[in-house]
Amino acid sequence: MPQLFYNGIIHTVDWRYPSPEAVLVGDDGRITAVGDLADLAAHAPGARRVDLGGAALLPGFNDAHIHIWKLGLLLTVQVDARKAVAPDIPSIVGRFRARAETTAPGTWLTGRGYNEAELPEKRHLTRADLDAASTEHPIALTRTCGHMIVANSRALALAGVTRDTPDPHGGTIVRDSDGEPTGLLQETAQGLITRAMPPEESGVIADAIRACLRHQLALGITSATDPLLTPFHLSIYRQLEASGELVVRINGLPIRRADGGTETIPLPERYVSDTLRIDCVKFFADGGLSGATAAISEAYKVTGDKGVLRFDDDELTKLMWEAHRAGFRIATHAIGDVAIEQVIRAYEAIHARQPSQLRHRIEHLGLPSADHLARCRALNIIAVPQTIFLYALGTTYRRYLPDVFYPRCYPVRAMIDARLTVALSSDAPVVPDDNPLMGMKAALDREDSNGAPITPEQAITAREALYAYTMGGAIASGDQTSRGSLTPGKWADMVILSGDPLATAPDALPSLRVQQTYVGGELRYEA
Numbered sequence: 001m002p003q004l005f006y007n008g009i010i011h012t013v014d015w016r017y018p019s020p021e022a023v024l025v026g027d028d029g030r031i032t033a034v035g036d037l038a039d040l041a042a043h044a045p046g047a048r049r050v051d052l053g054g055a056a057l058l059p060g061f062n063d064a065h066i067h068i069w070k071l072g073l074l075l076t077v078q079v080d081a082r083k084a085v086a087p088d089i090p091s092i093v094g095r096f097r098a099r100a101e102t103t104a105p106g107t108w109l110t111g112r113g114y115n116e117a118e119l120p121e122k123r124h125l126t127r128a129d130l131d132a133a134s135t136e137h138p139i140a141l142t143r144t145c146g147h148m149i150v151a152n153s154r155a156l157a158l159a160g161v162t163r164d165t166p167d168p169h170g171g172t173i174v175r176d177s178d179g180e181p182t183g184l185l186q187e188t189a190q191g192l193i194t195r196a197m198p199p200e201e202s203g204v205i206a207d208a209i210r211a212c213l214r215h216q217l218a219l220g221i222t223s224a225t226d227p228l229l230t231p232f233h234l235s236i237y238r239q240l241e242a243s244g245e246l247v248v249r250i251n252g253l254p255i256r257r258a259d260g261g262t263e264t265i266p267l268p269e270r271y272v273s274d275t276l277r278i279d280c281v282k283f284f285a286d287g288g289l290s291g292a293t294a295a296i297s298e299a300y301k302v303t304g305d306k307g308v309l310r311f312d313d314d315e316l317t318k319l320m321w322e323a324h325r326a327g328f329r330i331a332t333h334a335i336g337d338v339a340i341e342q343v344i345r346a347y348e349a350i351h352a353r354q355p356s357q358l359r360h361r362i363e364h365l366g367l368p369s370a371d372h373l374a375r376c377r378a379l380n381i382i383a384v385p386q387t388i389f390l391y392a393l394g395t396t397y398r399r400y401l402p403d404v405f406y407p408r409c410y411p412v413r414a415m416i417d418a419r420l421t422v423a424l425s426s427d428a429p430v431v432p433d434d435n436p437l438m439g440m441k442a443a444l445d446r447e448d449s450n451g452a453p454i455t456p457e458q459a460i461t462a463r464e465a466l467y468a469y470t471m472g473g474a475i476a477s478g479d480q481t482s483r484g485s486l487t488p489g490k491w492a493d494m495v496i497l498s499g500d501p502l503a504t505a506p507d508a509l510p511s512l513r514v515q516q517t518y519v520g521g522e523l524r525y526e527a
Helices: 037-043 068-076 089-101 127-131 153-159 190-194 202-218 231-242 313-325 337-353 370-379 388-400 403-408 412-417 436-445 462-468 471-476 506-511
Strands: 003-006 022-025 031-035 048-051 056-059 061-063 109-114 139-143 148-151 171-175 181-187 221-229 249-254 276-278 280-284 329-334 361-364 382-384 494-497 514-519 522-526
Touching: 003 037, 022 037, 031 037, 061 471, 068 109, 068 202, 068 221, 089 109, 089 127, 089 139, 127 148, 127 153, 127 181, 139 153, 139 190, 148 153, 148 190, 153 181, 153 190, 171 190, 181 190, 202 221, 202 231, 202 514, 202 522, 221 231, 221 280, 221 329, 221 471, 221 514, 231 249, 231 276, 249 280, 280 313, 313 329, 313 337, 329 337, 337 361, 337 370, 370 412, 382 471, 388 436, 436 462, 436 506, 462 471
Parallel strands: 003 048, 061 221, 109 139, 221 249, 249 276, 280 329, 329 361, 361 382
Antiparallel strands: 003 022, 022 031, 056 494, 139 148, 148 181, 171 181, 494 514, 514 522
16 A cells, blocks of 8 residues: 655655655555655545654665674674673673573683773783683684684684784784783684684574664664675575565675685675675775774874785785676775775776776775875765764774874765765674764764764764765665665655754754654564
């Protein structure tokens, strides 16, 4: 039955329909018309009427970079080591100890979420800390950024990591003053641990994805990009899609090189349906900013290092060329200025070799220069930054980031002024709150968790932030003709909010409630 939405604030995110009175959705799950209530009611007299009651109707949010299966694992089976539930090292150890007491010896225990900069101890955990939780269970704790793992002695032994183990290319085995591994492994060195773990069970990953999708619907998210898929994860997405369980539309990014691996994963089969899109591949160029491993040109405070590049220039360009030539879009994680320069040069090289309309992406684009942004514009590169990082990780940036980089730290205003397409996202579980309204707030006020602004001149407007969380994400997914705005012919992927996000003070944005979420005109969440 057609549905007629009316009596509320309607933001279409389409300049051709600035302030419609109503939205008509057809039996096919697509928007039939947008306009005056009387006209639409006459066009479909039998439509089911949905009285918004003054609430706001918007396109569903698009999280353009969120690790769905990873967040799902944290929501289902992993030990949660985030600040809200584990504010210090003893509490983290205690949570692992409690899990060990109810788990058979020898079973791997995994967790995620600590941030040493926000712990009162101001340090990373060590193998000794985790040994205090259990020596009978191998333990692997991932830092909040996902670029570091702390392992206990049992896990290191199973992985064969000793004082004589060399650092893999693009990674670091952190060692103490005697040369012994502390338990902390950074970047590609994480693969030494993950390869020693038993294979992931398909049922566990499927349950994790289902849990995360339910969580996203409650936030008004109707489409998302999962940016780290192995062939195994991709196969599970295909299974869920075949059984009709992808209740959020997914753009998947298969990776070309796993952490710690030297083998290149073959290009995937290109696949595009209404709920699953696989036509873009993923590379990692450097590390994370909050963990001081992103590749930068000035030394970090505290560590004195300059971060890590994961690829040599020639190898990265060669692998990108293979994907570009085959018609795949490319998304590359690049945060530090050195990594951004490397990636732009590679993109320039492959476009020069074969000009194309393919729009490649740079994930994060954390510390670009004005020259970088101009060159991105020349190549029509899509920027996928995370303003939520400023709130969730801003205090960590202040600890590590050289002062010279502050004016260009996630400069979203400059990206938009350079006429880049910007798609905002969360990168959860890197951050504890993936609510798009929280990401919008951070884009508007750019405050850290203490309320101190970080480069406030890079703030954007609420309208720009809403566009970046809806239409920007659709463009970044290559699916702008089907979603991202309330435009006739597009899917009726919509969210109803308790208030108008364009007329709400930044501090109050996260308090707006999602009342209903629709995907293809079907009600899939109701508060």
